[in-house]
Amino acid sequence: MLASALALLVGCGDDGGTTTDTSGGDTTVTDTTVTDTTVADTMVTDTVADTTVTDTVADTTITDTVADTTVTDTVADTTETDTTVADTTETDTTVTDTTVTDTTVADTTVTDTTTDTTVADTTETDTTAPGCATELFFSEYVEGASSDKALEIANFTGFPVDVGEYAIIDLRNADGVKTWDTDGTVIDLPHHVLESGDVYVICNAAASAEIKSQCDLVLGDSGGAIDPTIVYFNGNDARSLAKGGVRIDDIGSEADPGSTGWTVAGVADATVDHTLVRKSTVMTPTTDWATSSADEWTVLDIGTITDLGQHTYDGSCPATTAAADIVINEIVAAPAGDGKDWIELYNNTAAAVDLGGWTLDDTGSVDGSETYTFPAGTMIPADGFLVLDRDADFTFGLGADDAVVLRDDAGVYADAVSWLDGFAPEGSSYGRLPDGTGDFQTLTLTTPDAPNATCGDAVCQDGESCGACAADCGACADVALNEVLWASSDTTTPFVELYNLQATEADISGWSLVVGDASYVFPAATTIAAGAYLVVDATNHGLTLAASDAMSLADDGGFILETATWDSLSAGDSWGRVPNGNGSFTTLNAPSPGAENQGTAACATDLFISEYVEGGSYNKALEIANFTGAAVDLSGYAILSGSNGAAFSDTYALTGTLANGDVLVLCHGSIDAAYLDRCDVAITSTVVNFNGDDARALAKVPTGGGSPVVIDAFGLTTGDPGDGWSVGDVTAATKDHTFRRMSSVLSPNADWTASSVSEWEILAKDTLDGLGSHAYGGTCP
Secondary structure: OHHHHHHHHOOOOOOOOEEEOOOOOOOOOOOOEEEEOOOOOOEEEEOOOOOEEEEOOOOOEEEEOOOOOEEEEOOOOOEEEEOOOOOOEEEEOOOOOOEEEEOOOOOOEEEEOOOOOOEOOOOOOOOOOOOOOOOOEEEEEEEOOOOOEEEEEEEOOOOOEEHHHEEEEEEOOOOOOOOHHHHOEEEEOOOOEEOOOEEEEEEEOOOOHHHHOOOOEEEOOOOOOOOHHHHOOOOOOEEEEEEOOEEEEEEOOOOOOOOOOOOEOOEOOOOOOEEEEEOOOOOOOOOOHHHHHHHOEEEEEOOOOOOOOOOOOOOOOOOOOOOOOEEEEEEEOOOOOOOOOEEEEEEOOOOOEEOOOOEEEEOOOOOHHHEEEOOOOOEEOOOOEEEEEEOOOEOOOOOOOEEEEEEOOOOOEEEEEEEOOOOOOOOOEEEEEOOOOOEEEEEOOOOOOOOOOOOOOOOOOOOOOOOOOHHHHOOOOOEEEEEEEOOOOOOOOOEEEEEEOOOOOEEOOOOEEEEOOEEEEOOOOOEEOOOOEEEEEOHHHOOOOOOOEEEEEEOOOOOEEEEEEEOOOOOOOEEEEEOOOOOEEEEEOOOOOOOOOOEOOOOOOOOEEEEEEEOOOOOEEEEEEOOOOOOEEHHHEEEEEOOOOOOOOEEEEOOOEEOOOOEEEEEEOOOOHHHHHHOOEEEOOHHHOOOOOOOEEEEEOOOOOOOOEEEEEEOOOOOOOOOOOOEOOEOOOOOOEEEEEOOOOOOOOOOHHHHHHHOEEEEOOOOOOOOOOOOOOOOOO
């Protein structure tokens, strides 16, 4: 720019010649070479193109509107204005200028080796685009009726900005005594990449639907992570936009506005029952509320929100949009199991691109500790993917609420993505659909280095499988992990056994067995006959097992279908299901590769409750099982009843004898007639009149008399649980469900809190088909 201005200093002379000007200013000259060495001009205006201009004196005002070939300026000028110039070479070697303004930046070479008071362009790459704001600023304030409250923040900086680097400071009931520093509440904003030219709107959850339709962040919903007081304001509650703990833009001040609000643009109490819109001429935030309130805001009537969600800005500042070439395509912030966070890029071009020197910034930060720089020679293939893993590549972690910005090797913005808690839940990803160009959305499938996909579009595409999306790909074959021997027994080497529960052949081609980082993939055309077994030699197929370990079965897309976990098994112990295919895992009596599993040679220590039915109407039942190894005289047992979580208040004495391996079923007399024949005792007494919040227990009556002693509990007597007791992630599970004791349970348990976690299978309401029998995992003669 400095050189451009020098072209203004041309002197008088003939066109095409060489002219030396020692006495004054020229109006219109086209010179080949101009040297102005001794004259200080009051005003020089140059409107033509010169070949060479050399100026060695100081001028008061210079205006240059044309392009020169070579300009050399070695003096200090009071004012230089270069408005339309694209000069071939500019050299400014010894000059300290008072003011330099260059509004058209397209110079071939600019060399500036001195210090200027004000310089808007120092190199070919500008760090602040012409006419851009210096920072984010408040662009609208809505203080309407009831909960119609909103704040709008605008970005006209020329670059994308992560809102998560900012905070709102709430100074409630300003009174001239409270201060921002002492009494202000700092509320951090969530991560959100705000493009230049866009606005970010925060509103009250109870605001009108029209206001909320423009909101990026709705506050006040139950369970929200952000303090909703940001949008709980009246006219005398000040707000400040802050960055790094420093206020940058204020609405209101520490000064007492009275009981109502501050005066804005001459309108008294303008901050209450009004909308304030920042004038389009405002290009810089300010904490000087006295000046801002006088000149920078337009006051509109209450309820006016026609501008909410957009802002008019008079500056010439380019908007930023996602680059079309290299984009962030998918992220995983909460991987399942022990997986790592990862980020996937996509190349929209038809040629491979070298990303060496490009960067990924976590939360948009330029702090090196949060930045990953691509090594030299990092290539992303044409129309292809590049996946970066945490620890192996970048070191920062991706949070549930976070943002990532991609910049090229010159530091220029390329793409960004931000997400809130819930957008990328555990086991899912947040990605573009379609790849490269689509909007970001929560994807049910994670597809690193493969096309993005989501379940439910009726197309089984790359990244989907029967386990991940049965709706698109069809259900998986009903094949189960059935038995694992981790270390050799006297007669058998380590193995893994699968069992086909189907009545038809099962094709498991491409499925895999997974142990830690090791896996074995079943080759093409691998099938299991109906009701048959498939045994895999663990050692010969690279599967090394331990006494405490886990084995997973995955489908042909790598989706984990099930996992068997065991702890502290002895060498030779076999871990398997009883009964085959769908029973619970337990330690088996002996390894049985390719044959039916046999439970541990163990009998129950006593009777136990094996089934509980809390169905519709009178579909109520209790089942008691005997796997003690001998017939049991029931006169020594009773069922205790409690109501609404209260202490046991009713005792029902059992009678008769229960054979080993048999069950006793007590039903309500009005149970579904189709199941009445399964009942050993059909009654209407309290013992079978229960809802989900009524505890029951099997108790043993002391031989010498006295109070029955609980040996197996269902529910608690510590207080009313409401509709019922929750079990796992099932709320009020003991209401409108059938509970069936797992086959791995070999003894009663008086601790309901413990047994409810791991000993029961929860079935749908009115599931009655299991009444009258029980699968027991032990081998009891």
